[in-house]
Amino acid sequence: MNLYRTLLRPMLFRLDAETAHHGTVETCRWLAAVPGVAALSRTILEKQFPILESDVAGLHFENPIGLAAGWDKSGRALRMIDSMGFGFAEIGSVSARPSHGNPRPRLFRLIADQAIIVNYGLPNDGAQVVADRLAAHRPRHPLGVNIVKTNDGLNAPACSDDEILADYERSATLLHRHASYLSLNLSCPNAKGGKDFFAQPGAIARLLERLTPLRIACPVFLKISPRDDPAEHDRVLMECDAFPFVCGFCFNLPGGKPETLALATRRDALNDQPGAVAGKPVEALINRCIAGLYSRMDQRRYVVIGAGGVFTAEDAYLKLRLGASLVQIYTALIYNGPGIVKQICLGLVELMKRDGFESLSQVIGSAHHAATPLQTKSP
Template sequence: MSVYTTLIRPLLFRLDAEKAHHMTVEGCRVMGAIPGVAALARRLLKVDDPVLRSEVAGLGFPNPVGLAAGWDKSGRALRMLDSLGFGFAEIGSVSARSSLGNPKPRLFRLPRDRAIIVNYGLPNDGADTVAARLAAHCPQQPLGVNIVKTNDGQDAPPCGTEEILADYERSVLLTHRYASYLMLNLSCPNVAAEGDFFSQPGNIRLLLQRLQPLSICCPVFLKVAPHDDADVHQRLLEQCEDFAFVRGFCFNLPPGKPESLHLNTPRDELADRPGAVAGRPVTALIDRCIAGLYSRMDRQRYAIIGAGGIFTAQDAYEKIRLGASLVQLYTAMIYEGPGVAKRICRGLSKLLRQDGFQCVAEAVGSGLTEASVPSAKPVC
């Protein structure tokens, strides 16, 4: 029990979910602009523990627990992002042009499942505006920028390949100098028109070919659809092979409400709530995807950022043991509040020490069997 769960959450949960989201981001933006507030929050929420530090894709992380994309879509609350106890944060998804996203309502809580249904459809202020915010900001720890194709609305005509590639290229050009890493979102579950583009054979390679001449000055990760399928993982790795700037992967939410997601909320109650499920119910699927991809990928080159259903230190540890070098969360912030990263970090450092690990890197992949994962020497 915390002040958040006893006092603040009941008030926020009386509001429409999107309004509550908007209020919390704006609240953080305003607080971040008051001198001393971000530093105070940082002092209260930070966990400084050597066992949690790691180096991934050449970047130093004070702890492996990050804030996932979608919370601060347009980089409005940048000053507070370093102060919430997370070891890194990812803003976005950001697109070349601003977008209003899908029609409202488009965010629905499922408290019985510790989940939220998201059908935002990528509203954001556009890469020009976000780049200007990033240029005026000096992050104290890694800050990722998540890039996606502009959503022009449900009635817009479908885009051709050239338009899709040019959209990503423009956002990358505008933001890469200010990002610690870029996450190319290739799989938004809530945008019908381009949702399938990157599942077509060869289209990921086309995008990477287009981006190669840009000499992107930070590591690039790909956020892909969560297929628990060896062939899909193999094809993904083959398409990335020639592009050294690609340093890792993250799995997005599955579109809709697949039968494989175990939900306590009766499915007939979900008929008028379009969108993808985030939170507890996606844990098992994402964990299987992490284990599958980790066991096939070149672990000297690539790292996995694991996001989906992390609420506790044990959840984070499980993803790390299955192959994630870093983890992210979003839904747990909604249910547990801003102390969640600190709580998970403290628990994670205990779990790591209990199992005799001196750093996070030693634990990455340690939960897979020898046969499926040939060992690679970790760097603490």
């Protein structure tokens, strides 16, 4: 019996989505401080799978399934997320200054679509507070920190280019020594100053130039817009070329509710639910982006982290086969609970055995050289 789905989820889904989110994070923070609880969680949720171990970007991963950015925005439940069976976790997005994000309500469930609509607008405690929390924590698994430009609110005056770049620079300065990797969120769909700026040719290179003197101590990933466009992939790759500290990419959510997302919910029912869609409806788009970028990038230098609509081992396996070296989940955790991580890992082991793979490195990108390449579902 799945305790989460039968007992916990019905209680959480009675609360509004944001209250349930904060309540869960705070409960995890509090529970991890109770002696024995983190160890008990590890006993239940963690399992070693030697075939799922891999080394990516100089880091060792016990399994390829990670927690995506946005669940623990300010590193409040670090101990617990380290004990939930994940091979790695990413906290954030964290900005140079604390932010309240967008006005409420800003998080909605789309149950028929196994989706969440998110319009948080990057609320977080700010880089200094998060750096202090990280300094007091010794992670057992790689811990990424996702950084983003501060959201000063809907009515804040527009920032200059220099202010945008300085914001990332300050966060990176404070956080890079405490992170296993940094993820630069260049594409938040719900805040000004990020996505529009980095859509301009040359803007990514300007940021990377600005960060070069910091001699960032860990690998750096870029979280970019999910544009299924070879020319856009080439632009991003070209802008990163001269900056060896960039080691890979992840795709963010698309802004709003583009027609390419197959939604079961009627679109006019979503008029009062602003924000981006996460979960099952984005899976096909993100998979096309992963496959497209993987086929164009230098695979000896770059890796892809795949996030978007992963609910099952088959979903994760497909992302790996299309070219992702690591996979993140978020929405599936809301719908299926933390047991899903071990379930996905167990399923991955079975799928690899079925197909005769002996290591993850054989799986990654294998769809591109299979006799009959896998198709990424089109909406």
